[in-house]
Amino acid sequence: xxxxxxxxAALSVPExxxxxxxxxxxxxxxxxxxxxxxxxxxxxxxxxxxxxxxxEQTSGRLNASLDxxxxxxxxxxxxSQPGDSATYLCAATHNAGNMLTFGGGxxxxxxx
Amino acid sequence: xxxxxxxxxxxxxxxxxxxxxxxxxxxxxxxxxWYRQSLxxxxxxxxxxxxxxxxxxxxxxxxxxxxxxxxxxxxxxxxQRTERGDSAVYLCASSLGAGQGNTGELFFGEGSRLTVx
Numbered sequence: 613x614x615x616x617x618x619x620x621a622a623l624s625v626p627e628x629x630x631x632x633x634x635x636x637x638x639x640x641x642x643x644x645x646x647x648x649x650x651x652x653x654x655x656x657x658x659x660x661x662x663x664x665x666x667x668e669q670t671s672g673r674l675n676a677s678l679d680x681x682x683x684x685x686x687x688x689x690x691x692s693q694p695g696d697s698a699t700y701l702c703a704a705t706h707n708a709g710n711m712l713t714f715g716g717g718x719x720x721x722x723x724x
Numbered sequence: 725x726x727x728x729x730x731x732x733x734x735x736x737x738x739x740x741x742x743x744x745x746x747x748x749x750x751x752x753x754x755x756x757x758w759y760r761q762s763l764x765x766x767x768x769x770x771x772x773x774x775x776x777x778x779x780x781x782x783x784x785x786x787x788x789x790x791x792x793x794x795x796x797x798x799x800x801x802x803x804q805r806t807e808r809g810d811s812a813v814y815l816c817a818s819s820l821g822a823g824q825g826n827t828g829e830l831f832f833g834e835g836s837r838l839t840v841x
Contacts, residue, residue: 616766644828655728655815655834656767661827701766705828711757711780712817712830714766 614639616704618715625692626723633687633718635702640680643705646712647676647687650699659700660687692722726750728833730816736839737806745801745836749818756799757830758791759815767815773799806840813837 615638625631635645644663648656660669660676662685668677675688685702699719703712729748737743749756755774759767769783773793781791788806793799803810814837817830 618766646829648832653837656817656832658829658831661829663827703766711769711772712759712767713769714759716764716766 614642614704614706614713616702616713616715618700618702618718620718621716622719622721624721624723627692627694629692629722630688630690631692631720633689633700633702633720635685635687635715637683637685637704637713639704639706640683641706642680645676645678645685646703646705647674647685648701648703650701650717652698656701689720692720694722694724696720696722728816728818728831730814730833730836732836733834734837734839736841738841739806739808741806741840743803743806743838745803745814745838747799747801747816747818747833749797749799749816750831753818753820753831754796755819756793757817757819758799758801759817761813761815761835763812770801770814803838806838808840811838811840 617636619634646661647659650656662669662678673690678685699717701717703714731746757772758770761767771791772780776796788804791801813835815835817832819830
């Protein structure tokens with residue numbers, strides 16, 4: 613059974629810092645890995661999707677990497693802004709079907 | 725519509741009552757998923773539909789929970805004899821189905837917040 617873990621559970625940084633959120637998974641036989649953002653009381657917004665054959669994906673100030681062999685993914689946020697404050701969730705998709713297994717999330721607070 | 729639509733956005737009910745939550749996926753998406761999210765935790769898988777059939781219902785916690793998707797589009801999650809522990813946000817997602825050469829990206833609705841008193 614796939615297990616996804618995110619470290620740290622919470623993170624507070626001053627505005628402007630570069631930061632890294634970590635995600636690890638136990639079963640390397642994944643179809644893809646997705647990073648989501650969730651604002652309080654809201655649904656999930658997809659940020660980046662890395663297919664199993666890819667090593668990384670970039671969107672603006674966000675960069676996500678994937679290392680299947682070690683069961684790890686990282687989300688790098690450059691020049692953090694207060695508007696980046698949210699919970700960030702990673703989720704691995706199984707090979708069979710597209711069911712996602714989520715980590716517990718990292719609650720990020722960027723202080724002005 | 726342009727995105728996944730879920731209704732109601734909020735539902736308050738009493739213990740023992742029956743509840744239905746509705747999900748309208750993105751047009752053309754054959755795969756539909758229900759997840760449940762408790763406060764401070766990541767979403768947990770409940771059930772996955774490919775077309776009209778439930779391809780995987782291994783996440784349903786017990787037989788009080790049931791979901792249908794009779795025409796392969798809108799889905800309804802049904803909860804019988806609700807308990808306080810059922811209180812959570814129920815999230816629906818859709819995607820292009822497996823085997824269609826898609827990336828497998830899921831698109832989520834805003835969720836239905838269920839509170840059982």
